[in-house]
Amino acid sequence: MQARDVMTEAVFTVGPETAVAAIAALLMEKRISAVPVLDGKGAILGIVSEGDLMRRRESGTERHPSWWLSLLSEPHERALDYVKSHGGHARDVMTPDPYTVTPDTSLEKIAEILERRHIKRVPVVADGRLVGIVSRADLLRGLIARQAGPVPERDDPELKSAVEAALKEAGLRTDFLSVVVTAGQAHLWGSVNSDAERRAAGVAAENVPGVTAVRNEIGILPRNVRAALWAE
Secondary structure: OEHHHHOEOOOOOEOOOOEHHHHHHHHHHHOOOEEEEEOOOOOEEEEEEHHHHOOOOOOOOOOOOOHHHHHHOOHHHHHHHHHHHHOOEHHHHOEEOOOOEOOOOEHHHHHHHHHHHOOOEEEEEEOOEEEEEEEHHHHHHHHHHHOOOOOOOOOOHHHHHHHHHHHHHOOOOOOOEEEEEEOOEEEEEEEEOOHHHHHHHHHHHHOOOOOOEEEEOOEEOOHHHHHHHOOO
16 A cells, blocks of 8 residues: 555645634644645655644743753754744744655655654645655554455555545534555445434445445544534
């Protein structure tokens, strides 16, 4: 299996001039932990994660190194720390030039990258443009799905897209749903509001031409969580 088979294609992004406050609000609203920063042509400039927003002047969490550590650190390091904690835009706080993969990158290679670089996600880039992102959760789903049966030389990304489209046509909110297709088998993951929606997702996937089996692993969100997530 490759990145194209498990990646999340609908990625929330920001521009380099997006305000830090707006980024924090986006992370909270969408229940995501990071957003890629793109230029006007769709090329990825960096990533802003929750970790990049941890040490901020507004929250009183900026670093205050002791005087002797300040003497040991280089001036440019102190300057970068200041920009990170006081800068007001994505370009100031992002981790620049993130490591990326292509749609053809194998899951084994992605797992190696995440482990070696101690990161939680990796952008997928094709022809210089962001086309998706693979998180640790996406990777695990793909690895689990692959154990369910024989894997063809290449999975069909069009079938995956067709299943995702069918879920939307069924009227389901797909914010917290993920699809992996292996050897014609559709594996559904994530959470919905009710058992009826979970069943509807299974029926929608079954009706997609080319899908030979459906493994429905979708869970039901607790009532209090539903109220918080879908509140206007």
